[in-house]
Amino acid sequence: MSDPVVDKIQKNPKYLELRSKRTSFGWTLTLLMMVVYYGYIALIAFNKPFLAQPIGAGVTTLGIPIGMGVIVFTVVITAIYVRRANSEFDALTAEILKDASK
Numbered sequence: 001m002s003d004p005v006v007d008k009i010q011k012n013p014k015y016l017e018l019r020s021k022r023t024s025f026g027w028t029l030t031l032l033m034m035v036v037y038y039g040y041i042a043l044i045a046f047n048k049p050f051l052a053q054p055i056g057a058g059v060t061t062l063g064i065p066i067g068m069g070v071i072v073f074t075v076v077i078t079a080i081y082v083r084r085a086n087s088e089f090d091a092l093t094a095e096i097l098k099d100a101s102k
Helices: 004-011 013-046 063-100
Strands: none
Touching (some): 013 063
């Protein structure tokens, strides 16, 4: 018992393209985020003296801006995904739904 509209959508080449693009892009961004995050954690675990270097004459160490960079990187890659999803992925979805409603 399956819905004919769902079957029509799943057989649409644009749907397969959308799935492929969205999956590969998502995994790419996930890999980048894991490299950045676990790289920072590895620095904390294995190279504390590097992160403990003071910046200037103050008490701020190099670890603080690097940690903030990890947070900023997360926001940036989220924005990149949202921008692509709102343009390319949403356009493909609209085309798929238009084809399915015929």
